[in-house]
Amino acid sequence: MSSRAAEAARDLGGGAMNAHRAARPRRSLPLAALGVGMTCLLLLLISCKSRHEQSQAQAATGGGSSTLGRKLITQYGCPSCHSIPGIQGPKGVVGPPLDHIAQRTFIAGKVKNTPQNVIQWLQNPQSFDPANAMPNLGIPEKDARDIAAYLYTLK
Numbered sequence: 422m423s424s425r426a427a428e429a430a431r432d433l434g435g436g437a438m439n440a441h442r443a444a445r446p447r448r449s450l451p452l453a454a455l456g457v458g459m460t461c462l463l464l465l466l467i468s469c470k471s472r473h474e475q476s477q478a479q480a481a482t483g484g485g486s487s488t489l490g491r492k493l494i495t496q497y498g499c500p501s502c503h504s505i506p507g508i509q510g511p512k513g514v515v516g517p518p519l520d521h522i523a524q525r526t527f528i529a530g531k532v533k534n535t536p537q538n539v540i541q542w543l544q545n546p547q548s549f550d551p552a553n554a555m556p557n558l559g560i561p562e563k564d565a566r567d568i569a570a571y572l573y574t575l576k
């Protein structure tokens with residue numbers, strides 16, 4: 422290869438590299454926009470899903486508010502005995518963990534998992550089994566309904 426040809430090749434290579442460098446910012450902008458778009462879409466899907474679950478739980482419990490239920494769960498001290506997803510606190514192990522409680526067929530191993538039964542369970546656990554260890558916390562029906570609505574978002 423003559424030195425001229427080598428120079429030309431270098432120039433060409435350099436040119437290609439420069440072109441590559443110049444093209445980069447233009448190419449990464451749409452990529453960044455795509456990234457932001459995908460993140461927004463994901464957040465939107467997550468918030469839609471949780472809103473969907475909240476309204477499903479509300480319908481199932483005859484108007485219970487999972488947002489209120491979440492607060493009541495902390496107020497009544499349920500986490501001192503149960504680990505409950507989405508609730509901050511001690512994550513107690515006296516009672517069973519309540520994750521996926523919405524998908525269980527039975528509660529406490531014997532009571533059919535229906536909204537009405539869960540609401541009754543929360544108000545008076547001994548009405549199903551006088552020997553069971555969950556205390557009667559004196560929860561009024563309205564609060565039990567809201568707490569049940571929160572439990573039914575735990576799929």
Ligand code: HEC
Nearest residue numbers: 497498499502515516517527528529530553554555556568
């Ligand atoms: C002093 C401890 C204690 C507290 C406080 C307590 N529980 Fe329980 N809970 C238990 C025990 C023990 C069981 C298991 C009873 C059984 O299986 O017979 C239980 C069972 C349950 C079950 C059925 C779980 C399953 O896997 O079948 C639900 C639902 C539940 N508790 C919700 C609550 C909620 C909501 C609160 C707060 C309002 C609460 N518990 C407060 C001890 C407690």
